[in-house]
Amino acid sequence: MRTLRYGFIVLGLLFCLSTTATASVSVGIGIGLPNVSIGINLGGYPDLRPIPGYPVYYAPNVSGNYFFYDGMYWAFWNDAWYASSWYNGPWALVDPYAVPVYLLRVPVRYYREPPPYFRGWGPDRPPRWGQHWGRGWEERRHGWDRWDRGRAPRRAPLPTYQRSYSGDRYPSFEQQRRLHRDSYRYEPRNPVVRKHFKEVEQRPPAPMQRQERPEMRGPAVAPPAQMHRGPEHERQAPMRIEPRPPQGVEPRHEQRMERMERQERMQERGPERMERMEKGGGGERGGGPERGRGPDRDEGRGR
DSSP, X not given: OHHHHHHHHHHHHHHHHHHHHHHHHTOOOOBOOSOEEOSBOOSSSOOOEEOTTSSOEXXXXXXXXXXXXXXXXXXXXXXXXXXESSTTOOBEEEOGGGSOHHHHTSOGGGOSSOOGGGTTSOTTSXXXXXXXXXXXXXXXXXXXXXXXXXXXXXXXXXOGGGGGOOGGGOOOHHHHHHHHHHHOOOOOSSXXXXXXXXHHHHSOOOSOEEOOOOOBOEEOXXXXXXXXXXXXXXXXXXXXXXXXXXXXXXXXXXXXXXXXXHHHHHHHHHHHHHHHHHTTOSTTTSOOTTTXXXXXXXXXXXX
């Protein structure tokens, strides 16, 4: 009996260990839904330039680590990767295990605001991701930094149709999905990116979450004289664009306030009209100055 009891205990321990191991392997989320704001507020479509020998573009005039690869925009900030199908977001958090290898291979010099732990790393070499993210990441992404440059894929075409949408014309999430579907025919190569697009098409994102960070800024008109990182010789000054309120909120709010004000005015005029009617005043019937301003017409005008 005691032997049987010990046998059950051992089986229970083995089951717990296997469950823990499975959970640790399936922690990755790939690319989440686009529901994160990381403070990127560019004044317009960014200047994206190809990185020689890589299927990746970078933005030399954006004060941040900003890239384009395989049909998506990518930003590296606060030790995390984010991706978006539109240049100003909303952004989706990317699991470190799911970051495409060609982004991981981008040399350090193309990071416009490299984190402190990049210091001392060769500018023409990729960041030491295995050293930073640990042995577990290195084992699962083994060989990420070894590749045949002659077999690199072609760069994805830039979604330049987005140049027409900036400032107040920047589309909502639903509009983004429709415009992207109708205007951009590129099919991503990366399986994680393809899966992300399918998930976005199937369901809307969760409510927006704002990350605390200095805003990533685009270029202004005149560049200041300042030193910078990377291969370019000039860097333009940033332009701050304040976040906009959600589309369609202000007009509905103004209409509702206007309707309420009209109702209050009508209520205030009510006793005066009753008093005039009791005295036989003809303003209501005789076509005087009050004619045509009844409540029905006010409400119709508000609608």
